Amino acid sequence: MSSPFPLLRLPRLVLFDVFKSLSIGEKIKLSFCSKKVSTQINNARLYSQKVNVQLNCLRQKISVYTENYKNSFEISIYSDSWRSHNSNTDQFSIACCTARVISISKGVQICWKNHQEGFLYVTQHLLKMFQCTISTKSHCYGSDFFHPTISMLFDRQVEFKRLTICLNGSKDQSLFWNQISSNFGLVEYFRIESVADPAFIPVFNSWPQKIYIIRSDWFTLESLLACTCTTITLWDSLLGTKDLDVILRKWKAGGFANLEWMKIQSRNIENNETTILGMNLMELRGMVIQTDDGSKKATINTDYGRIEMSVISI
Amino acid sequence: MTSPASSSEVKYLIESSEGNTFDVSGAALRQSNTFNAMFLNIGADGPIPFTDYNEATLKKVFEYCEHSVNEENYSGPKHQDDLSKWDLNFFNEMDQKMFIDVINASNFLDIERLTSYCCERIARMLRGKNTQEMIKVITLPTAEELEAKQKVEEKKAAAAKKVAEKAAETAEKTETLEELPVQQLVQTTRNKLTRKYLSFSNE
Numbered sequence: 001m002s003s004p005f006p007l008l009r010l011p012r013l014v015l016f017d018v019f020k021s022l023s024i025g026e027k028i029k030l031s032f033c034s035k036k037v038s039t040q041i042n043n044a045r046l047y048s049q050k051v052n053v054q055l056n057c058l059r060q061k062i063s064v065y066t067e068n069y070k071n072s073f074e075i076s077i078y079s080d081s082w083r084s085h086n087s088n089t090d091q092f093s094i095a096c097c098t099a100r101v102i103s104i105s106k107g108v109q110i111c112w113k114n115h116q117e118g119f120l121y122v123t124q125h126l127l128k129m130f131q132c133t134i135s136t137k138s139h140c141y142g143s144d145f146f147h148p149t150i151s152m153l154f155d156r157q158v159e160f161k162r163l164t165i166c167l168n169g170s171k172d173q174s175l176f177w178n179q180i181s182s183n184f185g186l187v188e189y190f191r192i193e194s195v196a197d198p199a200f201i202p203v204f205n206s207w208p209q210k211i212y213i214i215r216s217d218w219f220t221l222e223s224l225l226a227c228t229c230t231t232i233t234l235w236d237s238l239l240g241t242k243d244l245d246v247i248l249r250k251w252k253a254g255g256f257a258n259l260e261w262m263k264i265q266s267r268n269i270e271n272n273e274t275t276i277l278g279m280n281l282m283e284l285r286g287m288v289i290q291t292d293d294g295s296k297k298a299t300i301n302t303d304y305g306r307i308e309m310s311v312i313s314i
Numbered sequence: 315m316t317s318p319a320s321s322s323e324v325k326y327l328i329e330s331s332e333g334n335t336f337d338v339s340g341a342a343l344r345q346s347n348t349f350n351a352m353f354l355n356i357g358a359d360g361p362i363p364f365t366d367y368n369e370a371t372l373k374k375v376f377e378y379c380e381h382s383v384n385e386e387n388y389s390g391p392k393h394q395d396d397l398s399k400w401d402l403n404f405f406n407e408m409d410q411k412m413f414i415d416v417i418n419a420s421n422f423l424d425i426e427r428l429t430s431y432c433c434e435r436i437a438r439m440l441r442g443k444n445t446q447e448m449i450k451v452i453t454l455p456t457a458e459e460l461e462a463k464q465k466v467e468e469k470k471a472a473a474a475k476k477v478a479e480k481a482a483e484t485a486e487k488t489e490t491l492e493e494l495p496v497q498q499l500v501q502t503t504r505n506k507l508t509r510k511y512l513s514f515s516n517e
Contacts, residue, residue, distance in 0.1 A: 004453040021437035032445040103444035
């Protein structure tokens with residue numbers, strides 16, 4: 001079969017099966033062949049493998065990989081002015097734009113007129129092709145196009161496997177926070193590195209599945225009591241021993257219904273006369289507590305300045 | 315003219331686009347989900363019209379089915395490297411036109427194993443290539459060709475409807491036997507078809 005193969009003349013379901021047989025990289029490279037090929041691959045999206053797309057806005061890299069990491073592909077976005085030593089450069093149609101593409105061993109390098117536009121267009125191109133969950137690389141919130149990219153993804157109601165942000169006090173942070181805090185139902189793991197502006201207190205309109213806050217001095221007891229996450233990690237909290245008593249009593253009474261694991265680290269957690277469930281901090285160490293209805297147990301681990309709670313369903 | 319001892323020996327008549335008929339074993343035909351959905355339990359009164367495909371294509375498809383009758387049950391796509399020597403020869407001896415005809419027929423007849431191997435074979439043409447090399451491997455169709463493809467798919471849908479109508483017609487004819495248990499009904503239909511087939515062969 002040496003003459004060119006009429007791929008797009010195959011019946012729709014056969015074509016979908018062919019796409020399914022291809023690796024992530026083969027499918028991405030095939031999607032650059034023409035708009036018609038790309039459209040057919042997009043039509044097969046719900047039939048395709050599920051992938052995780054990791055965005056590294058700082059380095060302008062997008063990694064696409066399967067859940068078991070067996071199959072991965074990397075796309076790097078470069079500015080059009082960038083000239084590669086690699087002579088194997090071709091022009092293709094990507095997301096309705098023409099771009100120069102250079103094939104490298106583990107992926108492709110794509111040259112766009114500017115990074116941000118390229119990053120957004122290529123991400124959109126991938127969203128149309130695959131059933132995606134998105135992860136952001138730690139610290140890439142520092143990039144200029146982190147906010148526009150994340151906003152675009154929330155607008156499209158894309159699911160996030162992992163989202164890390166830093167509220168840096170910029171004037172659009174309030175708008176940005178409002179958008180993401182209303183969409184936490186789409187986020188599995190949410191991490192806040194810091195909140196730079198002490199006047200800005202983030203309010204949660206919804207909750208992710210898991211939350212991890214590095215500097216959580218702004219995260220109040222009221223916020224925690226309203227939290228519906230399965231995993232809660234608070235570093236540098238201002239919560240105190242008395243607050244822990246309120247938290248554990250609420251859990252015993254059936255509160256924190258989804259909670260599986262919690263860790264709070266705070267300089268205000270002290271082993272003093274203040275009691276938690278009638279015991280001081282160190283007496284609580286290694287204790288197994290139970291909900292009032294007997295449906296759940298939890299192991300408590302304490303130390304100076306921290307408490308960990310691991311819930312076991314009975 | 316005795317009845318066959320087992321259902322695997324039952325032969326069915328298949329009609330191709332040229333109007334020619336040839337027989338296929340029940341065991342081979344049962345690899346087609348299209349056949350199973352339409353004819354397995356009610357039988358067929360006369361040749362089964364797969365008239366959208368020519369005789370050579372249908373014979374090639376059922377050659378594959380006859381060969382894989384005794385293979386273990388299909389359990390999902392297999393990598394091209396796992397194909398047997400017979401399978402490889404089967405594919406290698408086809409030219410591109412025949413290969414495409416076989417894919418189309420296999421897709422219509424919904425023969426999972428054959429369709430899956432064909433897809434894997436196409437995927438293999440694209441493996442390890444960059445975009446430029448892929449463009450050389452595939453023909454990119456013009457708008458006219460895409461329109462023609464749509465017309466062909468509509469024609470195939472009409473053909474599928476025709477086959478379904480034929481199945482419904484056969485089912486109506488066998489309604490008078492509905493008081494019989496299902497197994498007996500199936501056997502009766504098969505015996506009838508076998509007699510018809512044998513008389514057809516004697517002519």
